[in-house]
């Protein structure tokens with residue numbers, strides 16, 4: 001079966017720096033609903049469209065086609081006293097952007113009474129090399145299409 005709109009694609013993936021240095025390799029496969037539902041990067045969807053199980057591709061993506069440029073306005077510090085209990089370095093915190101929109105911030109470090117946060121994606125600002133291998137393609141269910149995401153194993157659980 002070919003990858004087209006409203007198919008569910010299963011992938012093994014590796015993400016590396018532009019130099020080829022490995023950043024992350026899939027332990028579990030990635031499963032996504034294909035067809036512009038913003039479940040994966042548009043450049044990845046474009047490369048896979050029309051392909052079948054067994055297809056392999058390596059894509060070198062500029063930051064703007066991957067996780068975006070860094071936004072230094074999303075780097076900030078807060079006093080430790082404002083910090084919710086139980087959150088640690090490496091964890092995440094729900095905050096707001098300067099425009100007031102909800103946004104996830106990563107806890108980078110705690111220095112004295114100050115907590116350093118970064119709201120950028122950890123891979124923002126980096127040119128990345130994706131190696132993808134399609135291991136499965138199936139038709140999406142009507143419910144998955146209505147929800148705009150995959151259900152079941154490795155998918156979305158309600």
Ligand SMILES: [Zn+2]
Nearest residue numbers: 147149151156
């Ligand atoms: Zn759902």
